[in-house]
Amino acid sequence: GAVVSQHPSRVICKSGTSVKIECRSLDFQATTMFWYRQFPKQSLMLMATSNEGSKATYEQGVEKDKFLINHASLTLSTLTVTSAHPEDSSFYICSARKAPGGTGELFFGEGSRLTVL
Amino acid sequence: DAKTTQPNSMESNEEEPVHLPCNHSTISGTDYIHWYRQLPSQGPEYVIHGLTSNVNNRMASLAIAEDRKSSTLILHRATLRDAAVYYCILNNFGNEKLTFGTGTRLTIIP
Numbered sequence: 001g002a003v004v005s006q007h008p009s010r011v012i013c014k015s016g017t018s019v020k021i022e023c024r025s026l027d028f029q030a031t032t033m034f035w036y037r038q039f040p041k042q043s044l045m046l047m048a049t050s051n052e053g054s055k056a057t058y059e060q061g062v063e064k065d066k067f068l069i070n071h072a073s074l075t076l077s078t079l080t081v082t083s084a085h086p087e088d089s090s091f092y093i094c095s096a097r098k099a100p101g102g103t104g105e106l107f108f109g110e111g112s113r114l115t116v117l
Numbered sequence: 118d119a120k121t122t123q124p125n126s127m128e129s130n131e132e133e134p135v136h137l138p139c140n141h142s143t144i145s146g147t148d149y150i151h152w153y154r155q156l157p158s159q160g161p162e163y164v165i166h167g168l169t170s171n172v173n174n175r176m177a178s179l180a181i182a183e184d185r186k187s188s189t190l191i192l193h194r195a196t197l198r199d200a201a202v203y204y205c206i207l208n209n210f211g212n213e214k215l216t217f218g219t220g221t222r223l224t225i226i227p
Binding site: 044093 | 153155158159160161162163166204213214215216217218219220
């Protein structure tokens with residue numbers, strides 16, 4: 001069964017509003033989680049690394065004030081898209097590993113599809 | 118991390134084996150070869166990974182060339198549920214992040 005869960009799976013919002021997406025590790029603690037974005041017919045693009053108890057690390061070109069990441073507990077990271085606009089419409093996916101080190105399996109959430117009207 | 122090259126798309130008949138190639142000529146000695154797949158409208162899922170030796174698990178087999186400059190993901194008996202985009206990713210030991218390329222879109226023909 002799923003070990004990383006996202007909520008909501010789909011969200012539609014009006015332009016200018018903010019949307020929060022939750023990512024939970026269900027049966028393990030994750031000090032690090034990763035947020036990806038995927039546009040239609042394209043590959044996944046890493047947006048940021050969410051670190052429990054500290055600031056997220058953003059990839060080049062990703063606006064940290066636009067995409068707020070909070071990792072307040074070992075099982076929950078949230079991504080808030082602030083003042084969303086139609087160009088922010090995308091498939092947002094989070095992921096985490098059960099063990100650190102980089103060689104093990106990365107578990108992905110089901111994804112959250114954001115549509116901004 | 119070094120770059121991988123995969124065909125954009127492949128087709129295979131149902132119940133036949135599928136060999137998905139990946140070239141990674143600039144692989145370093147500490148790069149692991151990972152395969153993930155993404156079914157439509159879902160997050161990716163892990164398939165298999167290896168370093169030097171061939172690997173087998175319940176989902177697939179990974180054949181790694183002796184010089185490690187290429188690898189092949191083998192689905193032994195394709196089903197319709199195997200239709201997905203398959204990503205071959207190199208990840209250096211200790212690097213937590215995975216960087217996805219464009220992958221191979223596999224279509225299974227009934």
